[in-house]
Amino acid sequence: MDIVKHNQVAWDNQSNLGQSRWVQPVSAAEVTAARAGDWQVILTPTKAVPEDWFGDIQGKDLLGLASAGGQQMPLFAAAGARVTSFDNSPAQLAKDRFVAQRDGLDIAYEQGDMADLSRFADERFDLIFHPISNVFSEHVLPVWQHCARILRPGGRLLSGFMNPDFFLFDHDDLDQGGPIQVRFALPFADSEQLNENDIMARQAQGQALEFSHSLQTQIGGQLDAGLLLAGFYEDYWDTQATSLNAYMPTSMATLAIKPKT
Numbered sequence: 001m002d003i004v005k006h007n008q009v010a011w012d013n014q015s016n017l018g019q020s021r022w023v024q025p026v027s028a029a030e031v032t033a034a035r036a037g038d039w040q041v042i043l044t045p046t047k048a049v050p051e052d053w054f055g056d057i058q059g060k061d062l063l064g065l066a067s068a069g070g071q072q073m074p075l076f077a078a079a080g081a082r083v084t085s086f087d088n089s090p091a092q093l094a095k096d097r098f099v100a101q102r103d104g105l106d107i108a109y110e111q112g113d114m115a116d117l118s119r120f121a122d123e124r125f126d127l128i129f130h131p132i133s134n135v136f137s138e139h140v141l142p143v144w145q146h147c148a149r150i151l152r153p154g155g156r157l158l159s160g161f162m163n164p165d166f167f168l169f170d171h172d173d174l175d176q177g178g179p180i181q182v183r184f185a186l187p188f189a190d191s192e193q194l195n196e197n198d199i200m201a202r203q204a205q206g207q208a209l210e211f212s213h214s215l216q217t218q219i220g221g222q223l224d225a226g227l228l229l230a231g232f233y234e235d236y237w238d239t240q241a242t243s244l245n246a247y248m249p250t251s252m253a254t255l256a257i258k259p260k261t
Contacts, residue, residue, distance in 0.1 A: 001191060004088060004113045006199070007136050007208040011089035014206025015069065025070025025095050031103040034078035041072045043131045043160030044235035044251040053158055053231055053255045057081040060126040065147070066114040066133035070095030076129070077105040084108040084125075086117070088136075115139055117146035124150045132160035132251055138189070140213045141221045148225035153260040157227060160253045163234075164188075166244065167212035174243050188212040222256045231255030 015023040033039060040048040058080035064073045068087035073096045077083040085096045085107055093109050100107045110119065114130075115137050128147050134140050147157050167188035169180060184193070190209040194202070199209065222229065234249035244250055 001199075003138050003191060003209055006203055008088045008090075010203045010206055010208040011136075012091040013204060014208075015089060015091035015095065017206050020206070022071070023069050023092065023095065025099045026074055028103055031074055031078045031099065031105070034075040037079065039075045039079055041075060041129070041131075043129075043158060043253040045132070045237050045241070047233065047235040047253075049158060049253070050231065050233075053156070054127065055156065057127060061124065062127045062129060063120075063125045063150070064096075065117075065128050065130040065143075066136070067129055067131050068092035068096045070099045072129060072131065073107055074099040074103065074105055077107050078103070081127070082106075084110060086110040086112060086114070088113060113137075115142040115146070117150055120146075120150045122149055123152045123155075126152055126155050128155070128157045130157065130159040132162065134159075134213065134218075135162045135210050136208045138191075138211050140217050141224075144221040144225040144227070148222075148227050148258060151227075151258040153258055155258045157222070157256040157258075158253070159222075159256070160235075160251060161213065161218050163248065163250050163252060164212045164214055164218075165248060166250050167210075169244065171242065180243060180247070186212055187214060219254065222254065227256035227258055229254055230257050 014020050043049050060081050062076050062081040062083050064085045066087055068085050069092045073083050073085040085093060087093050090111055093111055096107055134143055164186055167186060168182045168184055170183040189211050232254050234252045236245050237250045
């Protein structure tokens with residue numbers, strides 16, 4: 001199976017359906033506020049990223065990695081960054097383009113796989129903003145390796161990702177009020193759990209295939225790529241989104257910095 005292509009179509013469908021919070025473009029008022037220095041963004045479902053994680057983004061080269069949808073990238077551009085939006089979904093990139101055209105913003109657009117950033121030169125960016133999306137990539141280590149390569153010395157990688165324990169459970173069953181019980185071994189891969197008919201049905205509904213990644217590959221992978229961790233927090237999902245909220249945080253975020261020497 002071509003997982004990258006499958007998830008591209010799934011996210012195009014989700015974006016076109018317009019029901020998910022992750023496909024809702026920001027308003028013109030939010031862009032105006034960002035131009036005045038008033039903006040917040042998220043790497044995980046609910047918690048705003050600490051302001052000091054960014055440093056001064058004015059005039060900095062910023063890559064939005066798997067972050068399209070008309071949300072964070074327009075705000076960064078309005079706040080003065082030189083923004084490139086990179087995403088697997090043309091429909092999601094079109095949301096960024098829509099806001100940019102509506103509000104007179106300058107954003108570059110690139111469509112592709114988050115695990116292959118070979119088109120970008122070494123030390124191309126000052127900051128990479130990578131919200132909770134590597135759950136849709138079968139392999140996460142290439143993501144960190146590419147990010148470390150294309151960051152300039154002193155550059156920052158802000159990333160959000162799922163708690164791998166989230167994938168121990170059958171969430172279809174939980175959504176129907178079933179008991180919380182361990183169902184799957186880790187690492188989890190939708191491509192190994194679903195039959196072909198289920199996979200195609202999920203794609204049509206805008207549900208991409210998901211993959212768990214261990215803390216060793218998520219955090220250790222960044223360290224092995226040569227980055228230094230400088231910040232960390234955990235987050236919960238939206239209220240009522242999952243019954244696991246009562247038991248554990250379902251996501252986390254890291255700030256990593258590329259050493260200057």
